Amino acid sequence: MDKPLADEIRPKTLDEVVGQRHLLAQGSVLRRIIEGGVNANLIFYGPSGTGKTTVANLIAEKTNRRLYRLNATTASLQDIKDIIADVGTLMAPGGVLLYLDEIQYFNKKQQQSLLEFMENGSITLIASTTENPYFYVYGALLSRSTVFEFKPVPAEEAEKAVLRGFEILRGRSEQPLSWEEGVPLQIARACGGDVRKAINAVELLARSAKTVDGALHISAEDALQVAQRSAMRYDRDGDAHFDLLSALQKSIRGSDPDAAVYYLGRLLEAGDLLSPCRRLLVIAAEDIGLAYPQAIVVTKACVDSALQLGLPEAQLPLAQAAILLATAPKSNSAHDAIIAARADIRAGKTGDIPRHLQNVHADSAGVEKGPGYKYPHAFPDHYTPQQYLPDSLRGTQYYEYGPNKTEQTAKAYWDAIKGKYKK
Numbered sequence: 001m002d003k004p005l006a007d008e009i010r011p012k013t014l015d016e017v018v019g020q021r022h023l024l025a026q027g028s029v030l031r032r033i034i035e036g037g038v039n040a041n042l043i044f045y046g047p048s049g050t051g052k053t054t055v056a057n058l059i060a061e062k063t064n065r066r067l068y069r070l071n072a073t074t075a076s077l078q079d080i081k082d083i084i085a086d087v088g089t090l091m092a093p094g095g096v097l098l099y100l101d102e103i104q105y106f107n108k109k110q111q112q113s114l115l116e117f118m119e120n121g122s123i124t125l126i127a128s129t130t131e132n133p134y135f136y137v138y139g140a141l142l143s144r145s146t147v148f149e150f151k152p153v154p155a156e157e158a159e160k161a162v163l164r165g166f167e168i169l170r171g172r173s174e175q176p177l178s179w180e181e182g183v184p185l186q187i188a189r190a191c192g193g194d195v196r197k198a199i200n201a202v203e204l205l206a207r208s209a210k211t212v213d214g215a216l217h218i219s220a221e222d223a224l225q226v227a228q229r230s231a232m233r234y235d236r237d238g239d240a241h242f243d244l245l246s247a248l249q250k251s252i253r254g255s256d257p258d259a260a261v262y263y264l265g266r267l268l269e270a271g272d273l274l275s276p277c278r279r280l281l282v283i284a285a286e287d288i289g290l291a292y293p294q295a296i297v298v299t300k301a302c303v304d305s306a307l308q309l310g311l312p313e314a315q316l317p318l319a320q321a322a323i324l325l326a327t328a329p330k331s332n333s334a335h336d337a338i339i340a341a342r343a344d345i346r347a348g349k350t351g352d353i354p355r356h357l358q359n360v361h362a363d364s365a366g367v368e369k370g371p372g373y374k375y376p377h378a379f380p381d382h383y384t385p386q387q388y389l390p391d392s393l394r395g396t397q398y399y400e401y402g403p404n405k406t407e408q409t410a411k412a413y414w415d416a417i418k419g420k421y422k423k
Contacts, residue, residue, distance in 0.1 A: 005168065005199050011051075030055075040146060045132065045133050098124070099126050155191075161188075162185075166184065280303060290333055295328050356374075385418075
């Protein structure tokens, strides 16, 4: 039985690792750690197929410690205890190097069980995770480790691994194996920076290659079918999901309609309809706000239409909403006002509601007389000065008019009316 291509092609040296030049270039910190055989607790953070396991294997080869591997998706607390039991015995006289994959799936107790042995140096931990370690790794463990971020592999780097994979399979094949020009780069671009995914595509294409005149041939059309949608990195509960939503909102906030429809397209291509609907409504209120108050009405209509239509037609009203919001004037004045008001409330700045604003007014029967509530509609311009905030917050200003035409028009209107009452 042939060895899986992804294992056979795994780099044996740091120079064979594709991508991650920011971590593995000559003279870099991580490279010096690896080449010097330094025992250090490390956390590798980044997407799948970017070389985290490969680099961990290369570190293991440079140390005199026994290597143990655990995957947090299946490992238990007993597995950790079994490894700890070997520390200092003939099984691991020089200590233990533990490679823990997907550490985000370990609960706090499981992570804490490693602390004592990391502290005294009997266990060196190399952990990998596809999720942000600052959210998913226990703080005390994180403080004893150094985090290195692995990034998606650029297509031109991934192409080198694809070509190497094709050459290995050509050597294995009993029939001549060839591929159309541009196929390796096509696969490298479609893999979304995941080299493992690219190598799996290579293996699948080679196994399903058409026989033409006694030779195996891989066409660009076959490569396209295997690679389609594979560049999508998307986990509805993971960082990629929230990164896309964040990019969508920041692109609209930055008034870039092209980036807005691009990130919206990525969400929709992944089959996620509800998340962008909700986020577009948030953006209309948070980032466009009072600069164009009708934006939220239009966005709500687009969202309702999208939910009624479903995909793929839903892309049309959502694209309309995204472009409208990206090109609309911006104001976060309402956002800032409510945030500031709630901050005061959480800080205990509540105070009593002025008596004339309460449901039982100060001028009602059975209560102490005092200045009564003035009905603004009974006065010129439908306005009369009176206190609305509690005494402890009198004079506090939460809302600042934004520097846009709509809010400045409102400001001028009220400045003129309220100015009549100023002494």
